[in-house]
Amino acid sequence: MPRAAIDDNKRMNLRVSAEAKAKxxxxxxxxxxxxxxxxxxxxLREAExxxxxAEAVRVSARDYARVLDLLENPPKPNARLKAAMAAxxxxx
Numbered sequence: 001m002p003r004a005a006i007d008d009n010k011r012m013n014l015r016v017s018a019e020a021k022a023k024x025x026x027x028x029x030x031x032x033x034x035x036x037x038x039x040x041x042x043x044l045r046e047a048e049x050x051x052x053x054a055e056a057v058r059v060s061a062r063d064y065a066r067v068l069d070l071l072e073n074p075p076k077p078n079a080r081l082k083a084a085m086a087a088x089x090x091x092x
Contacts, residue, residue, distance in 0.1 A: 014039075 028038035
């Protein structure tokens with residue numbers, strides 16, 4: 001997963017065109033909030049959606065049922081699994 005550089009500064013500077021700023025100011029006014037709150041709320045909502053999409057695992061109904069069935073009725077360990085378990089350190 002990519003790592004973001006985070007500093008201790010609570011400020012963030014953005015360069016935007018005059019047209020973009022005017023549009024953001026207008027939208028903030030329509031929401032009865034200031035520009036900072038409008039941009040933060042909108043950016044955080046989008047950030048949460050991006051993170052959710054990146055971290056969520058989506059499966060079909062058939063695959064979901066298969067996973068549940070395997071959890072409830074796990075297969076017997078085969079020779080390869082037994083060998084892998086035997087190779088693990090004892091303190092795990």
